[in-house]
Amino acid sequence: MGMLDSFRDMDFLDQITLLNEITGSKDITALPGLLDLLRRPLGDTSIDYMVVNALNAVLSQHEAKAVEGLASGHVGYRTLCIRVIGEYGFTSAAPVLTSLGEAETDPDQILEILTALSRLRDPVSLPLFRKHLTAADAFTSALCIEMLGAMGDAPSIPALMAIVQGNETDEAFERCEVTTWKAVEALAAFGTPETLTFLVERLHHKNPTVRRIITDTLVRIGEPVVPLLGARLESGDTDEKILSANLLGFIGHRKGADILVSAMDRGLASDPNVKYAVYEALGRIGTMKGLICLMDGVNEKDDLILMAVVMGLERHxxxxxxxxxxxxxxxxxxxxxxxxxxxxxxxxxxxxxxxxxxxxxxxxxxxxxxxxxxxxxxxxxxxxxxxxxxxxxxxxxxxxxxxxSGTRKALAADDSRSMLALHRAILTDLGFEPLTAANGQEAYDIIESGEVVEVVVTDMNMPVMDGMELVERLRATEGCENVPVIMVTTESEASQRNLAEKSGVTAFITKPFQPEALKAKILEVLGR
Missing domain, CATH: 1.25.40 (Serine Threonine Protein Phosphatase 5, Tetratricopeptide repeat)
Incomplete structure (x- = not known):
């Protein structure tokens, strides 16, 4: 006689007590009775919930029974077995789950199966992950992308690259898809010269959020991308040279300093914005060659470049x-x-x-x-x-x-300390109390704290939260809908400015600029 044969005739408290005992003991003999209660529930929410918990506990200790349950005609029980297999890492189930996934057509069940397989990480499941790499459901696709990268599936590399490239088309670049984010991380996980070169070549991705994700990813990778960034500093356009120099500084490896010094010596940093980025990067790294190069920079006439030099020397x-x-x-x-x-x-x-x-x-x-x-x-x-x-x-x-402190306040956001210092000086000269932030999130936190500002000056490319997202959030915040926003950028592509205008930017000023130019722009947007 099974321990649950008379369950339906028991008092409520006795039912709870028995189910708690089964959950604790994980007694396999209770499985038939629990299955019956699952198929023919009592209709009491608390009891039905405890039946599922008891089934989960029993199956957690009996791998073969969980695998056997994958053939059940009861969708609820089969789903429970799939989840238990993933949660407890029942590796013997990988081939069966993969076969089940190949035949499944229901999107929800496919996601359940893929989620379980993602925890098992058995190579037998790779074809299934490839099959759903471009699934209509973004979460399913993102999961497959993540697993193909984590499991080092080389045949999927071209498809992952196509996802990142596809987010640069005229129809798609305005929005960063979760699949693009996952594809960048997956390509980075391979860590091959092919995948890392691909990411470095897309430092200036048309979507600013994707650009930030690529930047953050390459900084995490560190030394292996230093030579690739050096090549981009030599052969890329102005924007790519700036971004390459920035990344070499953030990575902070000595080899990066040698590359930056060489770039200065060979005239690759003749553009003021590139030179500024190189000096900032050298200040972050702090090698002897880099400091000698910085000392040469104290003769620079441009205010912003000179402040980058000074801040680099300040560290060393x-x-x-x-x-x-x-x-x-x-x-x-x-x-x-x-x-x-x-x-x-x-x-x-x-x-x-x-x-x-x-x-x-x-x-x-x-x-x-x-x-x-x-x-x-x-x-x-x-x-x-x-x-x-x-x-x-x-x-x-x-x-x-x-x-x-002035009664009028203005906010400046930039990840460059020297640029923020220049903004402080300009805003102070105009009679503002300057509030400064190292990224868009810090800037938005200042606004959320209750600070009221008359104007915002922000960089486009920043870590954590870029200028585009900052402006979008400001425009959606009560009291900030009409605050003038000036975006400081080195961007040369019209598409980037168009995207910024759509986010709510009032005006632009392009680096390099003289302080008087930004002062004039601030007065212009304030109507003075």
């Missing part, structure tokens, strides 16, 4: 560097003034601390600091002077203006 202060900078600052010419202002605007506190020891350098820096209107910068250097102490520092503290 050394006695030799301080000696050379002191000599430049004490020349009292246009370039020394430009350099001093860049040091202050960049909030280069480590360099300031080291240079302040030398009276001539200190005087040049204090002249630049006394002209600042940025409350945050003045406060930072005030604190540093108080820390340095001494009679000269006391006198210099008295020279500092008592800057007050």
């Amino acid at each position: 202060v050394s006695p030799g560097m301080i000696k050379a900078l002191t000599a430049l600052l004490t020349k009292a010419d246009e370039q020394s003034d430009r350099l001093a202002k860049a040091l202050i605007a960049s909030k280069a506190l480590r360099l300031f601390d080291a240079l302040y020891e030398f009276e001539g350098a200190a005087a040049a820096l204090m002249d630049a600091l006394a002209e600042s209107r940025d409350a945050e910068i003045i406060a930072a250097f005030r604190e540093k002077l108080e820390e340095i102490g001494g009679e000269r520092a006391e006198d210099d503290l008295d020279r500092l203006p008592r800057a007050e």
Whole structure:
């Protein structure tokens, strides 16, 4: 006599107690009775739910019975067996599940089978994953893409590449599909020269979100893509050179610094935007060759490039560097003034601390600091002077203006510290209190915190959240529907600007630009 033969005649509490006992004991002899209760449920939601739990527990300890259940004519029981097989890794079921999937036509059942097989990762299932690689259901397709990459299925590489390329067509580039995201990750998982070269060649993918996914993926891969990025820095167009330099900096490998220095030596960074990207990248890596190259950069005339140089040097202060900078600052010419202002605007506190020891350098820096209107910068250097102490520092503290935060606020978002420093200086000169963010998410968090801004200046390409998505979110946020947004970009393709305009961008300014140009653009969008 089975333990569940009289179950239907029991009191509710006795039924719950018995089902709990079966769930704990996982007694296989209860299986026939549980199956009967599944086929002919009592209609009580709690009891029916506990029957399924008990079946799950029993099958979890009896692989053969779970595999046998795949042939059941009861859809609910067969689905339960599929889930148990995947959850508990019953590898013997892989061939049976694959055969079941080949014959299945119901999309929901196909997804159940593929999900279970994704946990088993048996090569026998690869043809089934290939079959549904381009399924109409995006989740099914994404799962297949992910597994083909994880299982290293080389025959699927061309199809995965086609997915990424397909998202660049005129009909598809405006939206990043989940399948494209998964295809990028799958290609990266192969890690072959073929797949990595393909991803590097699509650094400037037409969809900004796909571009960000490719960028983040290549940074995670690291050293293996450094030579490929070097080749792109040499042969790519301007936008590709900029992105390649950025990635070499983010990866931070010494080989990347050698490539960047070589690019400067061979004139591959003659474009101001490329040069700016190279200097920023060298500052992140910090090799001896890179620092020598950065020191050559202190003679740059462009404000933004000079700030990139300064911020790179700020990360790697050394006695030799301080000696050379002191000599430049004490020349009292246009370039020394430009350099001093860049040091202050960049909030280069480590360099300031080291240079302040030398009276001539200190005087040049204090002249630049006394002209600042940025409350945050003045406060930072005030604190540093108080820390340095001494009679000269006391006198210099008295020279500092008592800057007050403005009542008008503006927001700038950019993943470049030197670009943010330039934005701060420009916004401060216009009488704004500048709020800054390193990516779109940080910028949106500022807005969500309740800050009210009169204008937003944002880069297009940023990690975490790019400028396009930031603008879309702003336009969907109450109170921000009509806030002017200026997008700073190096983009040359009309399609990118069209896409940005659709997201709600008010105006554009193209790098490189002079501070006065951005000031004029801000005043223009504000109607002044």
